Amino acid sequence: MAAPEKKTRSTAQKALIRDALASETRFVSAKQLHRRLEDDGASVGLATVYRQLNALGRSGDADTITIGETQLFRACAQSEHHHHLVCEHCGTAVEVDPPSEDWMRTVAGSHGFEITHHVFEIFGICADCRAAGTD
Amino acid sequence: MAAPEKKTRSTAQKALIRDALASETRFVSAKQLHRRLEDDGASVGLATVYRQLNALGRSGDADTITIGETQLFRACAQSEHHHHLVCEHCGTAVEVDPPSEDWMRTVAGSHGFEITHHVFEIFGICADCRAAGTD
DNA sequence: CCACTAATGGTAACGTGTTTCATTACTTCT
């Protein structure tokens, strides 16, 4: 009675985008992915990349973070809640476990807030980039 | 010998923007502040609002967070590092103390990362908005 | 009061991301 169950079709582009994202360990922007697909000889429209990336994010198959004004995506099997340690230089990301969620709840509760969500991302420079950049 | 000490002038607009921001307890966008100034009868260009807001953020006199694709500002006396508990509905924000920074350093270190910065904002609905919206 | 130049403000430009809409091509039905 509820969801009209919009039926979805499987297309070549969807697979391409999904695969390309899965093959990345880093966080990538829609543009980066689009360019990568072009370089690989695939012909996918930028709009489609945005659409699919958003769809993946919505369905929980991809994680998204925002740096500056650009949205970055990354394939993410585990749908559990987790955070990231992101290299500002190369985009490499490591998933880390959430910190004390109790602490948050306590703080929020003491101010009468009801938590809806939170963002917690740690940025830094990974060992590789540090080694490469130190000269 | 170092800093060329660019000399800065005090203008009416700067004061207006600074005051307007200081009079807000919430996080506000550049546009919101600009509109508020207009409503107050002040005539300040939008570009100037952006410039000053950015300047305040850069100098540490204002905190900034990003919701969606808009940047929000809030006057912030204490230049110490801290985080926020923000009401998604009305923008009201409470400053909260940082969580275990040790934890971060440990996690980062174990992955060879050198932390540059981190973002940690908790979003929720404050008691007032909850009361008002619950009908 | 004058000269110097930081600061302003209207607007054009920019970048990211979304929407539009005609076209393409999956699916299903026959």
Added chain:
DNA sequence: AGAAGTAATGAAACACGTTACCATTAGTGG
């Protein structure tokens, strides 16, 4: 297999926040 129906695509137009440009205004120090 062929036809029909309709998601999905893609190029370009659009929306929006923010910044750049540049002529004008107005602090500041002599």
